[in-house]
Amino acid sequence: MTEIADRYRRRADAFARTIDGVRPEQWADPSPCADWDARDVVRHIIDMHAVMLAPLGRTLSPAPGVDTDPAAAFRAARADVEAILDDPAVAAAKCDTPAGRVSAEDHVDRVVSDDLPLHGWDLARATGQDDTIDPVDVERLWAGTSSLPAELLEQFRTPGAFGPGVVVFGPEVKVPADAPVQDRLLGMIGRDPAWR
Structure with missing residues (x-):
């Protein structure tokens, strides 16, 4: 495997x-x-x-x-x-x-x-x-996502950029810089970590 x-x-x-x-x-x-x-x-x-x-x-x-x-x-x-x-x-x-x-x-x-x-x-x-997302996945996804160039992040946030109806990331949700990595990752991809 x-x-x-x-x-x-x-x-x-x-x-x-x-x-x-x-x-x-x-x-x-x-x-x-x-x-x-x-x-x-x-x-x-x-x-x-x-x-x-x-x-x-x-x-x-x-x-x-x-x-x-x-x-x-x-x-x-x-x-x-x-x-x-x-x-x-x-x-x-x-x-x-x-x-x-x-x-x-x-x-x-x-x-x-x-x-x-x-x-x-x-x-x-x-x-x-x-x-709770597996910490191994959080670290890997954070490393990949946080290193994306700004123009690519913007493309990911543009509805339809990768095909009709496709939205990769939502608008960034600001979270404190010292927030847990999972929260920072979620905010970057457009999720509110405090959503209920």
Whole structure:
């Protein structure tokens, strides 16, 4: 198993646990993502799994929908991405992405794998669960995000810059400079760490 595959699995495990912790009546609860409820957070993650498959000419396998069974829908999408990561030839295949031509596994690592802990926070916060992001992920995501050039950060905050309806980051939420790294990371990507 590669480091990328291992990282994806660890993060997917955590996201799956958060899905499992959602009570049935909480799926319509609002999330820190404007206009999204808890179910929409999972829907977005599954949609991003489909985005990972598209450059390889693949689609998500048939599965229950998010409206019917969010946990099963995520398990199926996850299995599709893990099939890419588990096949060395497919994982190494080059594909065209908004960030340029990269290997399939790098595309997974930079997009949906990084999305899992951040949207895991959204889902946990929406449903009153422990929203602590793994400190290893916080440090890695903070290092990558805080070192982005200002012009790229601005592009990430521009709706539609990476395709119709795509918003990578929201407007920055200012947090104190001495705030915990998780709070600074959340603020940088457009989340209010104090959202309830």
